Amino acid sequence: MPRLSYRKALTRALADEMTRDEAVFLLGEDIRVGASNVTPGLLKRFGPDRVRDTPLSEQAFTSFATGAALAGLRPVVEFQIPSLLFLVFEQIVNHAHKFPMMTGGQCAVPVTYLVPGSGSRTGWAGQHSDHPYSLFAHVGIVTVVPATPADAYGLLVSAIRHDDPVVVFAPAAALDVRDDVDFATLAPVPLGRGVVRRAGDDVTVVAVGHLVHDALAVAEELADQVSVEVFDPRTLYPFDLDALVDSVSRTGRLVVIDDSNRSCGIAAEIITSVLERVPLTAPPRRVTRPDGAVLPFAPVLDRAVQPGREQLAAAIQLTMKDRR
Amino acid sequence: MIDAVPARLYRTVRLIRRFEERAIALVRSGHIVGGIHPYLGQEGIAAGVCAALGEGDLVTGTHRGHGHVLAKGADPARMMAELCGRETGLNRGRGGSMHAADLSIGVLGANAIVGASPAILTGAVWAHRRRGNPVLGASFFGDGAVNEGMLLEAFNLAALWRVPVLLVCENNGYATTMPVAGAVAGTITGRAEAFGIPAVVVDGQDPEAVRQVTAAAVARMRDGGGPELVEARTYRFDAHHTFEHAVRLDYRTPQEVADGRSRDPVDIQGARLSPADREAIDAEVEATLDAAVAFALAGPEPDPAGALDHLYASGLTARGGS
Ligand SMILES: Cc1ncc(C[n+]2csc(CCOP(=O)(O)OP(=O)(O)O)c2C)c(N)n1
Ligand SMILES: [Mg+2]
Numbered sequence: 001m002p003r004l005s006y007r008k009a010l011t012r013a014l015a016d017e018m019t020r021d022e023a024v025f026l027l028g029e030d031i032r033v034g035a036s037n038v039t040p041g042l043l044k045r046f047g048p049d050r051v052r053d054t055p056l057s058e059q060a061f062t063s064f065a066t067g068a069a070l071a072g073l074r075p076v077v078e079f080q081i082p083s084l085l086f087l088v089f090e091q092i093v094n095h096a097h098k099f100p101m102m103t104g105g106q107c108a109v110p111v112t113y114l115v116p117g118s119g120s121r122t123g124w125a126g127q128h129s130d131h132p133y134s135l136f137a138h139v140g141i142v143t144v145v146p147a148t149p150a151d152a153y154g155l156l157v158s159a160i161r162h163d164d165p166v167v168v169f170a171p172a173a174a175l176d177v178r179d180d181v182d183f184a185t186l187a188p189v190p191l192g193r194g195v196v197r198r199a200g201d202d203v204t205v206v207a208v209g210h211l212v213h214d215a216l217a218v219a220e221e222l223a224d225q226v227s228v229e230v231f232d233p234r235t236l237y238p239f240d241l242d243a244l245v246d247s248v249s250r251t252g253r254l255v256v257i258d259d260s261n262r263s264c265g266i267a268a269e270i271i272t273s274v275l276e277r278v279p280l281t282a283p284p285r286r287v288t289r290p291d292g293a294v295l296p297f298a299p300v301l302d303r304a305v306q307p308g309r310e311q312l313a314a315a316i317q318l319t320m321k322d323r324r
Numbered sequence: 325m326i327d328a329v330p331a332r333l334y335r336t337v338r339l340i341r342r343f344e345e346r347a348i349a350l351v352r353s354g355h356i357v358g359g360i361h362p363y364l365g366q367e368g369i370a371a372g373v374c375a376a377l378g379e380g381d382l383v384t385g386t387h388r389g390h391g392h393v394l395a396k397g398a399d400p401a402r403m404m405a406e407l408c409g410r411e412t413g414l415n416r417g418r419g420g421s422m423h424a425a426d427l428s429i430g431v432l433g434a435n436a437i438v439g440a441s442p443a444i445l446t447g448a449v450w451a452h453r454r455r456g457n458p459v460l461g462a463s464f465f466g467d468g469a470v471n472e473g474m475l476l477e478a479f480n481l482a483a484l485w486r487v488p489v490l491l492v493c494e495n496n497g498y499a500t501t502m503p504v505a506g507a508v509a510g511t512i513t514g515r516a517e518a519f520g521i522p523a524v525v526v527d528g529q530d531p532e533a534v535r536q537v538t539a540a541a542v543a544r545m546r547d548g549g550g551p552e553l554v555e556a557r558t559y560r561f562d563a564h565h566t567f568e569h570a571v572r573l574d575y576r577t578p579q580e581v582a583d584g585r586s587r588d589p590v591d592i593q594g595a596r597l598s599p600a601d602r603e604a605i606d607a608e609v610e611a612t613l614d615a616a617v618a619f620a621l622a623g624p625e626p627d628p629a630g631a632l633d634h635l636y637a638s639g640l641t642a643r644g645g646s
Contacts (some may be wrong), residue, residue, distance in 0.1 A: 049454060060481045064444070107637070252526075
């Protein structure tokens, strides 16, 4: 079976959607040559009207996309750095997100914001290593964090077809993931639907984005002690709570691993939402970045601030010891 | 005769004037909550610009946006209902004074984030043209907006990609209480010129003068020209916002206000009509606004059960808060 890389899956999703729908076009910095390696070849195939390289004007081109969406197009805006989302939070939240409600339903703003390389990039330090997906979930923007190449393809396709703004975080730590994929099976992945990546009986681990792979590895490591179910939400907002509640109802235990800062991160929301629906046999746990984290430069410090396998294994073991 | 350009311009400035005066009365009577930013004194700009645009052209307005929406042709009754927060309003009561929009006539909305809308309009005009619909756009913004970085980014993008948007700066001398001299280094036209955007200053109190500079710019833009900027010098006759009626802010002298009010766009345009025509239009405007206020006040308030309606165009439903 052919190997599909996560990055190529994104490229393929863009190309397929641009072929299928004339209204889809790309905006972003250095996309004509594909500096972030997601758009190479697309300029040649689709021309400069549909692969529009922009000046370094994130605020203007983000709102340009809003206007283009109001006029019936489906822009995909690529951001070179996750931290650039802080520059355009205003444009996305105050305008793209609020227009349908503020106009009383007169319009739709179908824009996709694509962040290839979110989270730590090891060695890129404080201003290139943010992972602000919880912020977008908080303001109510559809937010997806695909873990696998097939999901990267399928969720990006669904994001582009969706009638509201969608932010697609493609974690840097997942970009080099490769899977054996039958290309004929590549298909849209519905937004708002999670998936059980590994079945288990004792504890449900919710892992976000690249951390799904870490959770699967930890589950294997601990297989002789504990049966771990790994749940990949795929979309953080809206969250597939029914599927997670179903899992936790069986296992009775919940651990979340999430690359957000701890306070008000998505892990807090996931745990609370589950607790509102099902009683647990042990207190829930979460493994996250620390409160207010700024990723330090030195690799050992960078790693020290990110949630990782050791902490997850420890959290699972503690949860298994705990009893209510 | 009464359909000629001067009469139509007069009708628009008069309509906006009286609409605003009635809206202020409705603020006082408690029917409009949250107050408004009155457009009084600046009517000639919206009227003059929109008179030179075509039906399919697009506009974006500001927090002081009633004039822009009305001049582009919105129904005053549904507009007034919107200000009163009624289900029958343009935005079903979801937008209010600062967000009134009517996309069916090219009004992409009043927008209350200063300096935000030119970039949105630029994208919308570009997209329409890419789809084979050769529209133009006009984006209104105040003198305060010219110090917003995102506005200057939008200037650059519009000029770089030659998107035909008319950038209309309504220089009323103040951003809330901050005078232009205390806020703007260089000049407003110089901001545009730095990006190669042609810029002119026009007397914003004269609706006909505004219409003429706009018409000339529109002709160049329809001919393939890029964006242009018009700085319309004007004066805000009333408060920054109606809250100022209760809290006196000390930033303009009575003499300055009196001087500013002496050049009234309604009178300047009215003087171009015969007294009989003027009276006839005034009467027609009053009748329209009588009906508008009656329509607004008769409209039902939205059902609280629909407070989350339209949050998502995709039909996604959000969890409630309890
Ligand atoms: C980005 C932003 N900053 C501040 C405000 C608060 N505010 C609303 S109107 C206003 C003054 C705007 O002045 P100007 O652009 O000259 O327009 P005018 O009110 O004079 O019509 C301010 C500061 C805002 N709405 N948006
Ligand atoms: Mg001003």
